[in-house]
Amino acid sequence: EAQVTQNPRYLITVTGKKLTVTCSQNMNHEYMSWYRQDPGLGLRQIYYSMNVEVTDKGDVPEGYKVSRKEKRNFPLILESPSPNQTSLYFCASSTIMNTEAFFGQGTRLTVV
Amino acid sequence: AQTVTQSQPEMSVQEAETVTLSCTYDTSESDYYLFWYKQPPSRQMILVIRQEAYKQQNATENRFSVNFQKAAKSFSLKISDSQLGDAAMYFCAYRSSTRGNAGNMLTFGGGTRLMVKP
Numbered sequence: 001e002a003q004v005t006q007n008p009r010y011l012i013t014v015t016g017k018k019l020t021v022t023c024s025q026n027m028n029h030e031y032m033s034w035y036r037q038d039p040g041l042g043l044r045q046i047y048y049s050m051n052v053e054v055t056d057k058g059d060v061p062e063g064y065k066v067s068r069k070e071k072r073n074f075p076l077i078l079e080s081p082s083p084n085q086t087s088l089y090f091c092a093s094s095t096i097m098n099t100e101a102f103f104g105q106g107t108r109l110t111v112v
Numbered sequence: 113a114q115t116v117t118q119s120q121p122e123m124s125v126q127e128a129e130t131v132t133l134s135c136t137y138d139t140s141e142s143d144y145y146l147f148w149y150k151q152p153p154s155r156q157m158i159l160v161i162r163q164e165a166y167k168q169q170n171a172t173e174n175r176f177s178v179n180f181q182k183a184a185k186s187f188s189l190k191i192s193d194s195q196l197g198d199a200a201m202y203f204c205a206y207r208s209s210t211r212g213n214a215g216n217m218l219t220f221g222g223g224t225r226l227m228v229k230p
Contacts, residue, residue, distance in 0.1 A: 031216045040121070042203055042220030048213050056213065090157065094216055101218060103157035 002027045006091050006104035013081055013111055021076045021107050023091030030096045032074040036060065037088040037106075046089075049074055050096070081111040114139045116206050118221035125194045126229050132179075133189045133224045135204030143209040146180065146187045147218070151201040160202070163187065165209075191226075199228040 004025045013019050025032065033048035035058075045058030049068040063085055065077040074093075078085060091104040115138045125131035137146070148160040163171045163180050170178050175195075179188045191198055204221040208214040 033217065035218075035220075040222045042116070042118075042222045043205075043218070044220070045217050048217065050213070050216075058213075058217070088155065092157075092218075096216065100159060100162075101216075106155040106157075108155075 002102065004091055004093050004102050004104040006089075006107050008107060009105060010108045011110070013109070015082055015111055016080050019078050019081060019109075021078075021089060021091075021109070023074045023076065023104055024072050025074075025091075025093040025102065026072065027093065027095075027102065028071065029093040029102070030071070032068065032091065032093045033058065034064070034066065034074070034076045035090045035092065037090065043090060046076070078109075081109075083111050085109065086111050114141075114144075114206050114208070114219045116204055116219050116221040118202075118204055118224050120224045121222070122225045122227070124227040124229060125191070125198075127194055127196060129194055130190060130192045131194055131226065133191075133202050133204075133226065135187045135189070135221055137185050137187065137204070137206050137219075137221075139185070139206065139208075141208055141210070145207040145209065146178075147205040147207070148176070148178070148187075148189045149203045149205060149220075150198075151203065151223075152197075153200075157203075161189065194228050196228050196230060199226055201225050 034046040035043040047066040049055045089107045092101045094101045146163045150158045205218040
């Protein structure tokens with residue numbers, strides 16, 4: 001089954017404690033991206049990757065890092081989480097110029 | 113940069129009736145894609161319908177249809193014969209047809225929460 005898998009689905013952490021949210025897709029997609037969803041703001045892009053070892057900032061990259069060492073994986077790293085990073089996070093993938101994006105199940109992150 | 117606006121934070125509809133969700137967008141491009149996504153309480157992002165800007169015909173998927181007004185930059189979603197399972201957050205989204213990140217990134221509106229009354 002074609003899917004994008006995120007882990008964990010729920011995470012509560014403390015300010016400053018490094019964390020990683022994993023994202024893996026099994027569709028051999030070149031393009032992967034991370035979004036955060038906040039009330040009234042919809043989803044906003046954090047980082048994206050056009051292919052292995054090619055990553056760049058989206059609209060709200062501050063406080064986040066990513067890596068793309070393998071085509072299927074695109075982890076989101078918060079090296080020093082802060083409460084304003086409390087949000088719902090989505091990973092998405094697609095082929096280049098494909099009209100349909102596949103989304104993961106979402107990760108609800110709370111930073112206290 | 114493109115922007116997408118959903119002016120109705122919440123809407124409600126009686127079961128079996130019809131409801132229309134509004135979306136407007138701003139772009140200088142002539143070719144692009146528009147989408148409606150449904151997000152039920154499970155948080156899954158489900159593609160409901162998509163529209164290519166070069167197509168004049170409005171897209172339809174079963175009970176879901178759109179009214180695409182290119183000149184007015186308007187893209188509303190009509191849900192006919194509303195069902196309890198339609199209750200969800202609905203997001204309108206824009207995607208460019210150009211190369212690079214713009215051709216893959218989705219720009220979302222703020223969302224409309226739809227409640228369905230039995």
